[in-house]
Amino acid sequence: MATPVVTKTAWKLQEIVAHASNVSSLVLGKASGRLLATGGDDCRVNLWSINKPNCIMSLTGHTSPVESVRLNTPEELIVAGSQSGSIRVWDLEAAKILRTLMGHKANICSLDFHPYGEFVASGSQDTNIKLWDIRRKGCVFRYRGHSQAVRCLRFSPDGKWLASAADDHTVKLWDLTAGKMMSEFPGHTGPVNVVEFHPNEYLLASGSSDRTIRFWDLEKFQVVSCIEGEPGPVRSVLFNPDGCCLYSGCQDSLRVYGWEPERCFDVVLVNWGKVADLAICNDQLIGVAFSQSNVSSYVVDLTRVTRTGTVAQDPVQDSQPLAQQLPNPSVPLRRIYERPSTTCSKPQRVKHNSESERRSPSSEDDRDERESRAEIQNTEDYTEIFQPKNSISRTPPQRSEPFPAPPEDDTATAKEVAKPSMAMDVQFPAPNPEVPPQPPVTTSTPAPKGDPAIIPATRNEPIGLKASDFLPAVKIPQQAELVDEDAMSQIRKGHDTMCVVLTSRHKNLDTVRAVWTTGDVKTSVDSAVAISDLSVVVDLLNILNQKASLWKLDLCTTVLPQVEKLLQSKYESYVQTGCTSLKLILQRFLPLITDILAAPPSVGVDISREERLHKCRLCYKQLKSISGLVKSKSGLSGRHGSAFRELHLLMASLD
Template structure:
């Protein structure tokens, strides 16, 4: 009897060979539940319609395995992050690359689209979270706080917050407009794999490798409840659209949870294995799993699943009396305050407006020309992404639920043709001009650039410059399109001007602070204050003065400045790198012989406090220089002026080889 119920409640829909190599990431579209994106070790991103055997679009451009993918709310854009740290955004309707975003130093582990604005958040193995403006191709802000890889990112339904889950066992909540952390949730004893906001209430769920699901109150910032002692790690979670329960995917089952009090309402046996993502449509839950190059899809009929304490099957694993069911529409906590708007979906960026164009840098232009969207199945592509009335497009048709197979017949498994076996129909790439309104500084990368540009975000800044809370809210469409374009153009121009004024005002204030210390004659205290300000532009201004008078350099100064020089040498700004090289050369010429001699000298007899202090400073400087020598060695092969400067420093630092 149990087997019969299980057969009716869940079934395997399809199995496809998604890539020519292992699948490294996959995600479902959350609007239709019918769009599937897979990323592979073959460096491709393939787009599928669930329950159809052939790939619709194959996206190329990444040069390392694709480790994270995400589809936006309208299922019009897709973002993919690679093992090397690069991020690419494609427009699925136009079948072309939209943006290439560079800046992370390691694998991209997590991505998410903002529900309203043109923003993408990325989390990396380098422990950083970055917020990108897709329209203007820039990194808006960097959120630092995690100490290990960031495995999952989710924007709140109202677009004001960002939740992050990490291998460091924590969940953090960030305020986007303020650009700072709101709270850190601790309690998990293993890496946190996934986080998900309740669709209506101030409630957050997190699933971990410690085999627990925790629920967090976002008003009181405390744990609501914890589901413990499940058999396998939590792989993915999803709230029911009305917020009545949480679905959690495990190795061999789907579990349905309530949180006040914590209880398991139902368990559905599903042999999906490494389930990676869940989506809901037509009262059916769609789950996708991966095994090497194979992707399987499964369906659970939610009409046969118990979602509350008064259901068909009754509560599971819980003998406590049930709390009174909460009336529909009521809530135990605050509801997200979504602003009223007549705009039913986020406003799309117009790519053909002359007022919005700017020429991309040659490097980005070349990179984007090498990225292609190859339409593999023209019929499905036109049906899904290019209907006659594109304004009312609804990605893959979702009018009918997936039919369950007969109980006495096995599920027919279809295998897709591999991308390499399908005849590629190349679409001509459109003009790759960027639709940006203002010039933005180049995105930070691991290779130095050959020109200096003003920094958009000073290091001492605690909030994103040029952004306000309204940037993270849906726009109200109450004017003609022409008026909106003109107004937006002027707004962006003013925003750039205000940004530069804020940068210069902040820098002037910081320099006044350092100058006040400098005027007392205490150079060390002045340098200490500059470092404490945490603004590299101030460090550069100070070093440009100190470099003019070598006698100002002391061993004490070296221990403070060397960590800052390490940052300057890795900067994307030419002037910063140049100043860092000059200061390092002076330190090596003046102090390296002294440091090596003191470290090589035999230990003294008796107590000599002055000598011990000097020895301690020399050991600290030696360690710092050793770290810098690795950077110098890696950059000594560069061409141009910087290359020759790094080669000269490499010779001076031969003692560290």
């Protein structure tokens, strides 16, 4: 008799390079558990399908790092808040910017979509909570009461309440219709990082940096129970869809809790580090974590996890039911939310506790929305997931079968599944000769697909680009097949030339990498400059910009002339890299340069001091040359204008 294959309870699914710089926020789509949105220090929002290596869509428009992102329940809208306090809403199905919302004075720390109405709540480091009507681009209400940054916001399942968690150790509950605070829940002794409503009952869970999870009764407004002894700060919690238990994403483990009485049903070891968000689909829990520019996804098979004492049949796991003393979870202990059948009514404005912040759309707003773009990176995945609105129904593929678990004893297979193939080492993005360097994205070759089934209905025709789309309209319909062939031949015309250019750049990057392995950063930069290929310099600076400790004064003398070239480039990403490098140099070395140049001459001969003085003079001369260019570009609008204005202020001491 064959021995049954034993599979893992938890495993790593994939690791991707999500942004060109550090990832600053991410969120999973809760309806599907298969859609992932990431925000980065590169001011972009990137959209991914879990377990696929390529970015679906990249959203631009923010001019400062994206601090918070959130998908709405149908996963067709996304909202992102930035470090500067601006908020942007995109329509993913239409692939366009929907709204730009301005009003906060500091970082946007938390966002949430109303479950029924077209409203968005935002919490900021300025301690304010704002409710926005995204149809009219206006602030409906401002809630004030927290004394520190608002870290998490959640609407109740019926859409009538809003829960907020903040660094001031408190959780507050707001009545949207009345426009006032209903209750405050004190008790935590550290910043509260996350709150979640029970999916059915009047119950709220909150997780804090004090390593506790507290459960609050929303009828009696009092604590139900408190779970202590978490291995670290609580950053992510999630109720099971049927409300039987709460999952807590701890450091390198998943814990399953009940609250009446408080107890831990199960602990599953998962090497996900500091997991940032959780979602459930097909009896699998998906967890995502980020570190620097990388995002990793993990899967836990919930059929092998104890939840209120019930666990699936498992030939190798002998678990004892733990919920014999507990009440039947199907019989609610509290009042149940009543979901409205229509969209919610607009929250009332209370004169004594609100401010009129509605603004008419201005030309500045229109310009912001013109400069914000939704760039489709993967047409096939985009078309598959975000089907057009005139189709019969939106059936995203992420609702399909569960992720297959690797065999428990086959670590090689698990790694192979988790890590897509890459053309080059992650540190050096794949070369592209004419298009400026974009965020490095791992690639894999798709498996060949069979011919799709023929569906005669016109509205079910596949959406996407055909070869004939690249050519002028043809008058003779009988020649359609020939037109496609002609189109393909035209597309292939530059293929050989492109391959030659890519091969050349690949060789150049290999040369720089060989020097890099010696550990001499200055020599690596010199070799990149000597190649006279600005794209290679950009690739190298994108690495150096992520680690300021690698920079030395003599490196600045080599880099500054290249920065001047980048700032004058026609490529957006070249200009962005140049601004980042110049900002780093100004912050780290400009005070040193000005101090050394202002110091009185030394007595005697000090060779090392003379060398340092020579380098400072050279850097000062180069910076003075660049300052005129920065000043001339500081009047630009959009992201670049903002970056150049910041650089102009930093360079003020040169005058």
